[in-house]
Amino acid sequence: MSADFLQFLFSGITQGACYALVGLGFSIIYNASQVINFAQGEFVMIAGMAAVALIDAGAPFVLALAAGVALTVVVGVALEKFAIEPARNASVVTLIIITIGASIFLRGAAELLGGRGFRSMPAFSGNEPIVIGGAALLPQSLWVLGVTVVIIFALGRFFNSTMHGKAMLATAYNPVMAQLMGINTRLVLSLSFALAALLGGIAGVLIAPLSLTYSTVGVMLGLKGFCAAILGGLGKPMGAIAGGLLVGVSEAMTAGYLSSAYKDAVAFVIILVVLVVLPGGLFGGRSVERV
Amino acid sequence: MASLWQPRTGGLLALAGVVAGLPLILPNAFYYDVAILVGINATVCVGLNLLIGYAGQISLGHAGFFALGAYASAILTGDHGWPPLAALAAGAVGVGVLSFVLAQPILKLKGHYLAMGTLGLGIIISIVLNQEAGLTGGPDGMPVPSLRALGHTVAGEHAWYALVGLVLIVSVWLTLNLIDSPVGRALQAVHGSESAAALTGVDVIRYKVLVFVVSAVLASLAGSLFAHYAGFITPAEASFARSIELVTMVVLGGMASTFGAVVGAAVLTILPQALTAFQDFKMLVFGAVLMGTMIFLRKGLVPTLAGLIRNRMRSGRA
Amino acid sequence: MHARPSFRWLIAAFTIVALAASAVTASAAEPIRLGAFLAVTGKGAFLGDPEKKTLETYVEKVNGEGGVLGRKVELIVYDTGSEAKEALTFVKRLIEQDKVDAIIGGTSTGETMAVIREVEAAAVPFISLAGGAEIVEPVKKWVFKTPHTDRLAVEKLFTDMKARGLTKIGILSGPGGFDKSCRTNAMALAPAKGLAIVADETHGAGDTDMTPQLTRIKGAPGLQAFLYCGFGAPTSIVAKNVRQIGLGVPHYQTHGSASMSFIQGAEGAAEGVRLPAAALLVVDQLPADHPQKAVATAYRDAYTERYKEPISTFGGHAYDGLFIVLEAIKRAGGTDKAKVRDEIEKTNRFIGADGIFTMSPTDHLGLDTASFVMVEVKDGTWLLLN
Numbered sequence: 001m002s003a004d005f006l007q008f009l010f011s012g013i014t015q016g017a018c019y020a021l022v023g024l025g026f027s028i029i030y031n032a033s034q035v036i037n038f039a040q041g042e043f044v045m046i047a048g049m050a051a052v053a054l055i056d057a058g059a060p061f062v063l064a065l066a067a068g069v070a071l072t073v074v075v076g077v078a079l080e081k082f083a084i085e086p087a088r089n090a091s092v093v094t095l096i097i098i099t100i101g102a103s104i105f106l107r108g109a110a111e112l113l114g115g116r117g118f119r120s121m122p123a124f125s126g127n128e129p130i131v132i133g134g135a136a137l138l139p140q141s142l143w144v145l146g147v148t149v150v151i152i153f154a155l156g157r158f159f160n161s162t163m164h165g166k167a168m169l170a171t172a173y174n175p176v177m178a179q180l181m182g183i184n185t186r187l188v189l190s191l192s193f194a195l196a197a198l199l200g201g202i203a204g205v206l207i208a209p210l211s212l213t214y215s216t217v218g219v220m221l222g223l224k225g226f227c228a229a230i231l232g233g234l235g236k237p238m239g240a241i242a243g244g245l246l247v248g249v250s251e252a253m254t255a256g257y258l259s260s261a262y263k264d265a266v267a268f269v270i271i272l273v274v275l276v277v278l279p280g281g282l283f284g285g286r287s288v289e290r291v
Numbered sequence: 292m293a294s295l296w297q298p299r300t301g302g303l304l305a306l307a308g309v310v311a312g313l314p315l316i317l318p319n320a321f322y323y324d325v326a327i328l329v330g331i332n333a334t335v336c337v338g339l340n341l342l343i344g345y346a347g348q349i350s351l352g353h354a355g356f357f358a359l360g361a362y363a364s365a366i367l368t369g370d371h372g373w374p375p376l377a378a379l380a381a382g383a384v385g386v387g388v389l390s391f392v393l394a395q396p397i398l399k400l401k402g403h404y405l406a407m408g409t410l411g412l413g414i415i416i417s418i419v420l421n422q423e424a425g426l427t428g429g430p431d432g433m434p435v436p437s438l439r440a441l442g443h444t445v446a447g448e449h450a451w452y453a454l455v456g457l458v459l460i461v462s463v464w465l466t467l468n469l470i471d472s473p474v475g476r477a478l479q480a481v482h483g484s485e486s487a488a489a490l491t492g493v494d495v496i497r498y499k500v501l502v503f504v505v506s507a508v509l510a511s512l513a514g515s516l517f518a519h520y521a522g523f524i525t526p527a528e529a530s531f532a533r534s535i536e537l538v539t540m541v542v543l544g545g546m547a548s549t550f551g552a553v554v555g556a557a558v559l560t561i562l563p564q565a566l567t568a569f570q571d572f573k574m575l576v577f578g579a580v581l582m583g584t585m586i587f588l589r590k591g592l593v594p595t596l597a598g599l600i601r602n603r604m605r606s607g608r609a
Numbered sequence: 610m611h612a613r614p615s616f617r618w619l620i621a622a623f624t625i626v627a628l629a630a631s632a633v634t635a636s637a638a639e640p641i642r643l644g645a646f647l648a649v650t651g652k653g654a655f656l657g658d659p660e661k662k663t664l665e666t667y668v669e670k671v672n673g674e675g676g677v678l679g680r681k682v683e684l685i686v687y688d689t690g691s692e693a694k695e696a697l698t699f700v701k702r703l704i705e706q707d708k709v710d711a712i713i714g715g716t717s718t719g720e721t722m723a724v725i726r727e728v729e730a731a732a733v734p735f736i737s738l739a740g741g742a743e744i745v746e747p748v749k750k751w752v753f754k755t756p757h758t759d760r761l762a763v764e765k766l767f768t769d770m771k772a773r774g775l776t777k778i779g780i781l782s783g784p785g786g787f788d789k790s791c792r793t794n795a796m797a798l799a800p801a802k803g804l805a806i807v808a809d810e811t812h813g814a815g816d817t818d819m820t821p822q823l824t825r826i827k828g829a830p831g832l833q834a835f836l837y838c839g840f841g842a843p844t845s846i847v848a849k850n851v852r853q854i855g856l857g858v859p860h861y862q863t864h865g866s867a868s869m870s871f872i873q874g875a876e877g878a879a880e881g882v883r884l885p886a887a888a889l890l891v892v893d894q895l896p897a898d899h900p901q902k903a904v905a906t907a908y909r910d911a912y913t914e915r916y917k918e919p920i921s922t923f924g925g926h927a928y929d930g931l932f933i934v935l936e937a938i939k940r941a942g943g944t945d946k947a948k949v950r951d952e953i954e955k956t957n958r959f960i961g962a963d964g965i966f967t968m969s970p971t972d973h974l975g976l977d978t979a980s981f982v983m984v985e986v987k988d989g990t991w992l993l994l995n
Contacts (some may be wrong), residue, residue, distance in 0.1 A: 004824050007854065011820045018817070036403055083582050090589035093349060097542050098585045100535055105578025112571060116654040117918075118842040120874040127876060129853045136820075136854050210849075211817035212842040212874050216652070220815025223414075223531065230407040255812075255821035264813040265418040268411035275408050276396040321705035324698055422811075424789055431719040431741065431786035432693055434726075523723040525693040563695070564702070567687055574650065 003134025008256035009249065010132075014141040014210070016248020017148040021203035022225025023232065023240035024155070025196035031172030031235045032185075032192030035095045039079060039103040041222020043200025046106065047072040048213035049114045051205050052121045061122070069201035075106070076197020080190050103222070110215040118214035121205070144206045148241075151199065155237060164191060172235060227271055232282055239282060246270075246282075302550050303464055310456040314449070323448035325564060330455035331517045333556035334462045336540045337549055338509030341466060343538065344547035345478045346502045348398065349406045351534050352413025356386050356507040358420060358529030360514030362427055365435040365524055375438045379515040383508050390507035394500040413534050420526035432525030435518040451520050458516065459553070462509060466549050469505070474498060510537075543584060545591025554593050640683040641676070641710055641944055643668070643934065644703030645927075646724075647738075648716035651691030652785060652814070655841045655868075657716040659912075659924035660738055661686055664713065666915045667931055677935050678943065685709065689720055696720035697727060704731045710944040713930040715739050719786045725752055734937070734950045736930040738923075741790055745973040753953055753973040755929040755963055757887070757981050759787070762864050763794040765885035766836060767802040769983050769994075775834035775859060779808035779826035781819060781847065783839030791838030791863050807832055812843065819843070819850045827856055834858050840865030845874030852878040859883065868921035872986055879986040883994070887922040888980045889962045891993040901980055904960050925962030933959055933966065 022040055029037045051068030055061060083098050090098075124143050129136035159165040170178040171188045179185050203221075204213075211217055225240075227247050232239025247267050255263040274282060310330075317323055335357055342348050363382025367373040373381070397408040420427050427433060438445040438454075445454055469475055477498050518524050527533065536559065544555020562577065569576045588595040645664055648657035668684040676682055685707050687699040696715060703709045704727070711734040715721030718741030725744075728735040728751055735752050737744050742758040770778065778799070782792040792809070799806050808829035810822035826835060835858050837847045844866040851860055860882045862871075867886040872879045888895055892905040908928055912920050936959060937952035938944055956968040956975065964980030983994040 004828065007824045008821045011818050015818055030403075036406070083586060087586045087589055090585070091546070093343065093538070093542050093546065094585050094589050096349075097539050098582050100539065101578045101581030101585065103578070104574055105582065108572070108574025108576075108578055111650065111654075112575065115918075116650065116658040117868075117870050118655070118845070118874055119870070120845060120876055122876065127849070127852070127878070129855075138853055207817060210846070212845055214842055217815070217817075217842070220813075221817075223410075226407070227411075230404060234403055252818075252821045255810075256825060260810045260812060260822045260825070261422045262418065265415050268414050268418075272397075272408060272411045272415075275400055275404055275411075319705040321698075321702045324701045324705075328698065418813075421784060424793070429786065429789045429793075430784065431717070431790065432722060434722070521694065521697055521723070522726045523693065523697070525719050525723070527692055527694065564698070570688075573688065 004256065006133045006135035008252045010135055010137045010141060011256075012249030012252030013245060014144050014248070015252065016228075016245035017144050018203055018207050018211075018221060018244070019224045019228040019247050020241040020244025021148060021151065021199050021206075022221055023228030023244045024151075024237055025199045026226055026229035027232075027235055027237050027240045028168075028192050028199070029196045030229070032168060032189050033084065033095075034092055035084060035099065036092075036226070037193075037196065038096060038099040038222065038226075039106060040196060040200055040225055041218030041220070042103045042106040042110075043072050043076060043197045043218070044204040044207070044221050045110060045213065045215060045218035046075055047201035047204030048121065048208035048211075048217065049110055049119075049215070052119045052208060052213050053114055055121065056119070065205045068205050069198065072201030072204065073194050073197045076193045076200070077190055079197075080193035084193070085186070085189070103218075107215050107218075114215065116215065118212045118217075120212045121208035123209040138210070140206075140209045144210075147202060147206055151202065152238075152241060159237070164188075168192060224267070227267065231271055231274060242282060303460070303467065306463055306550065306553065307460055310460060314452065320448045323452050325561060327448070327451050327455050327520060329557045329560045330452075330459045331513050331520070332537070332540060332560050333553040334455075334459050334513040334516075335510045335537055336544070336552035336556045337459075337462050337466050338506035339537055340541045340544075340546065340549060340552035341469065341478075341502045342506045343541050344545075344552070345470060345475065346499050348499060348503070349403075349538065350409040350503075350506070351406050351531070351538065352409035352411070352416070353506065353510050353537050354531075354533035355413035355416035355529050356390065356510035357514035357517070357533070357537075358416060358524075358526065359386050359389070360511030361435075361518035361524045361528055362420060362514075363511070364515040364518045365433055366426060368436050368519075369434065374440070375436070375515075375519060376440050379512065382515050383511045386511035387504055387508045390504045391500065394503045395496070398496060398499045398503060410531065410534070413529060414531055417526055417529035417531070420529050427526065430526060432523055434523050435521070437522070438516075438519035445519070455516060455520070458512070463549055463553065470549070474501065478502060539581065543581075543591055545593040545595070548591065548593045551591050551593035555591065558592065640681040641678075641935075641938060642683050642685065642707060643931070644700075644707055644709035644712045644714075645684065645686045646689050646696050646699040646703065646712070646714040646720070647686060647927075648691040648720065649686070649688035651689070652841070653691035653716045653720075655870075655921075656738075656923040657688070657691070659921050660714075660716060660927035661688075662916050663908075663912060663924035663927040664931055666911055667928060670911065671935065677938055682935070689716070691717065691720075693717075693719040693723040697723050700724040700727050704728075704733055709733070710938070710946065711735070711934045711949060713738065713927065713934065715744075717786050718744065718790060721754075725749060728752060732950075733946055734934065734953055736934060736953070738926040738930055740787060748971060748973050751950055753933070753968065755933065755961070755966070755974070755976070756926045757864070757885075757963060757976055757978075758974065759790045759863075760794045760798070761978060761981060762885045763791060763798055764802075765978075765981055765983060766861050766863070766883075767795075767798060767804055769883060769885075770804065770834050770859075770861070771802060773834075773859065776804050777807045777829075777831045777833040778804055778836055779810075779829050779832050779834070779858075780806055780836050780838060781810045781812065781822055781826060782837075783812055783841075783843050784814045785839065787865055788839040791865075795836065795838070812839075816843065817846060819847055820854055823847075823850050823854050823856060827854060832858055834861060836861045836863075838863055838865070842874065844871045845876075845879070848875035848878040848882060864922060867984075868923070869919040870921075872989055872991075877989075880988075881986065883983055883985045885981055886984050886991070887925055887963045888982050888993075889920070889925045890922050891982065891984055891991045894991075894993040900960055900965060901962075905962055908962050922963070929959075929961035929963050929966065932961065 047068040054064035123140045125139040228244035229240045232243030254266040360382040367378035540555035545551030689695040715737040718739040721737040721739045737754040740759040782788045808826040862884045889905045940952045941948035959966040968975035984991045
């Protein structure tokens with residue numbers, strides 16, 4: 001029984017970490033621009049597909065991963081420069097539709113360049129499961145969890161101890177005031193897309209050995225990442241991480257103990273309940289509407 | 292007298308003119324099919340536009356209501372032998388009640404939390420339709436009997452075109468009247484600033500709930516019509532992608548413009564057919580068109596173009 | 610923000626332009642016009658993509674050899690994006706706008722069922738590439754299909770399990786129509802075959818980890834075999850997850866996994882997995898006197914040469930559909946739809962990629978079961994089992 005529980009927990013935490021990384025991207029971009037970037041899942045897809053294509057073409061493993069992530073960052077910045085920046089003053093819904101257009105565009109491009117099949121990436125440290133308390137954990141899961149923890153600390157440092165990070169936080173808090181203080185809010189916007197793409201890209205290469213890569217791999221991950229971000233309180237990076245873990249673990253527990261048929265639904269039911277009880281998300285606190 | 296010549300009367304007449312005139316240029320049943328789908332989507336969008344454009348609320352779950360209407364018709368007529376109109380009404384009432392019950396807590400949410408709430412609702416509906424294969428046929432879908440009412444069967448493109456055209460015109464007429472009523476004016480106050488509206492004594496939640504229910508019921512009715520027209524439905528009707536498609540139609544056409552919603556529905560329904568020429572580049576072009584339109588015509592097609600025309604006319608006169 | 614009177618022109622003009630833009634009709638030459646609607650993109654792309662490539666390869670080939678009855682073959686392919694609703698609109702377009710002589714397609718059962726009413730009403734010969742038995746049962750006048758039914762696949766699997774003395778089965782199925790159809794057939798056939806389904810789990814769209822479900826299956830009392838019903842990336846993920854948790858019972862999948870992507874994606878975890886597949890998959894292992902040997906080899910070579918990728922058996926469905934229609938047109942001496950339909954129904958011992966077809970007024974599939982074989986993954990490739 002407890003071995004089963006551990007197995008579900010491992011699965012849930014690994015999944016949750018992926019959702020968290022995607023959710024972080026949503027939060028960071030939202031903070032800088034109030035935009036919900038529905039192309040966030042596509043960042044995950046691009047990094048994975050690009051890295052796999054390079055590995056198949058004979059590139060050294062680590063280089064291929066780095067190139068995949070770098071390409072994703074370039075796409076993220078391009079998305080901001082060519083699609084979000086020109087529509088800077090458009091309504092929030094309009095901006096959402098632009099990111100949806102971008103996600104369709106990126107999927108189309110990925111299919112043209114990478115084909116419509118699915119491919120696997122070799123795991124970083126082999127496929128030999130590590131048995132803990134009767135439950136089997138893949139080394140790749142440890143990679144996912146380890147890197148997620150590193151990212152959380154690095155992000156914490158970035159936001160609290162660097163000029164760029166502080167500028168991003170200030171912009172999130174009050175864009176007009178930040179601009180008056182001399183913060184280049186345009187740069188902050190670019191930076192937020194670059195950072196979100198970086199996180200998505202890292203998530204992409206980390207989970208590619210588990211999820212495999214194909215052009216639509218980011219669709220569901222994007223959606224679940226959005227859930228994570230909302231659950232934790234949109235714009236709260238640590239909330240997104242907690243939200244991601246909560247979604248991941250509740251999905252795995254539901255599939256393990258209740259019904260796998262309604263696993264996905266249960267995650268959304270939790271979200272509905274949480275939203276109704278705590279309309280600002282788990283960590284949203286009380287929001288004050290600007291009049 | 293003056294009210295008879297309000298701009299919206301002209302718009303409604305123009306819409307009726309287009310609906311009546313189109314058959315003159317539609318060469319074959321395929322074009323009728325596309326026109327019928329435009330009409331069905333437009334009916335949903337006119338309602339959804341009330342919510343998005345006038346009440347300022349985003350719904351990412353309206354495909355769920357559309358699908359509930361469609362499945363109510365399919366299951367009640369196909370498996371239980373109900374008369375189609377009774378099934379359609381039952382679906383609409385069911386969706387009305389459901390949306391009313393859900394509206395209270397969901398509409399208390401703001402901005403993106405509301406988007407998430409409606410998204411969750413839509414996905415739950417979609418999952419149920421996929422899982423309950425005994426009732427819905429599962430992912431492979433289920434057939435739907437023809438629409439029979441008053442001893443007649445609606446069959447063939449022409450009959451369907453007339454019916455859907457009529458439903459669209461009536462929906463637009465109702466919507467325009469709603470917008471012009473005290474409710475509509477209150478709604479616009481809500482959109483402007485909820486807090487300010489509340490201060491002036493507008494019962495914000497009540498109006499939002501009303502609009503949510505109206506838009507959900509319109510979606511359900513359109514869903515029922517679609518089910519009978521297509522003769523076959525799948526849970527894809529409830530998918531997140533479909534909800535997004537509906538919102539995109541409203542925004543593309545122009546928020547807070549009823550005719551914009553109709554135009555948006557037309558463009559996004561026709562576009563995939565027009566883009567088949569691009570073959571493998573179809574998705575690429577579709578995504579680019581979507582982005583480009585929203586970047587350069589950010590208020591949506593109808594308001595932007597109308598603004599351009601007004602400016603042109605003004606400068607022409609000067 | 611009310612609409613202004615000037616809008617009427619705008620709306621009218623826009624609608625007319627938009628509709629007229631796609632009104633490009635082809636010339637009135639005399640090619641044979643074949644229409645196809647396939648899930649080239651979307652969740653069914655895994656099936657629809659090789660189907661499209663196969664049709665294109667062979668239409669080129671046929672035209673290069675002078676066409677059929679001295680007429681060129683013109684192929685019109687529409688991508689449904691794996692949506693049943695799109696399928697219906699595209700079929701109307703093929704019939705009304707493109708005026709095709711026959712229709713091939715419907716990659717999935719849902720897409721096929723959605724268009725049957727239309728095809729029957731328009732009286733156009735139609736060959737589906739989907740697995741559901743309901744497509745041809747009961748027989749519909751204008752509707753035929755080429756792939757083995759999902760039910761036959763499950764029968765094959767159960768026969769193999771029974772022969773190995775495995776009677777307690779755990780099933781995991783995916784969210785798609787194919788997945789659900791496999792599960793439903795398994796549930797229905799198990800009692801008759803003397804098998805018991807001891808675990809019945811599902812996973813969702815886009816899931817990347819099925820270990821919770823597999824852990825439950827592992828805990829099912831008396832479990833002797835595991836069957837995964839699904840296709841695409843989850844086939845490989847399931848194989849990896851099975852290895853991860855050490856399920857420890859024989860592992861079966863369906864013909865949905867019959868492509869090299871499954872083996873490669875599973876990175877060694879597919880070893881020992883058994884599945885039913887068209888003999889095409891193991892063409893090199895067929896005895897020289899096997900009736901399908903020549904046809905299957907030629908198909909494999911033509912496809913791999915053109916697209917530089919390994920074949921899947923899905924493209925084979927399209928090969929069969931295409932040539933059953935073209936042969937029927939040859940025999941009918943033209944494209945008269947009723948005659949072509951009658952000739953398709955008279956298809957006799959047509960040797961295709963899926964097997965040997967002999968259709969009749971009561972059987973619009975007419976595919977022998979002998980060409981549907983059991984294979985096992987061994988040393989990173991397919992091994993034909995006897």
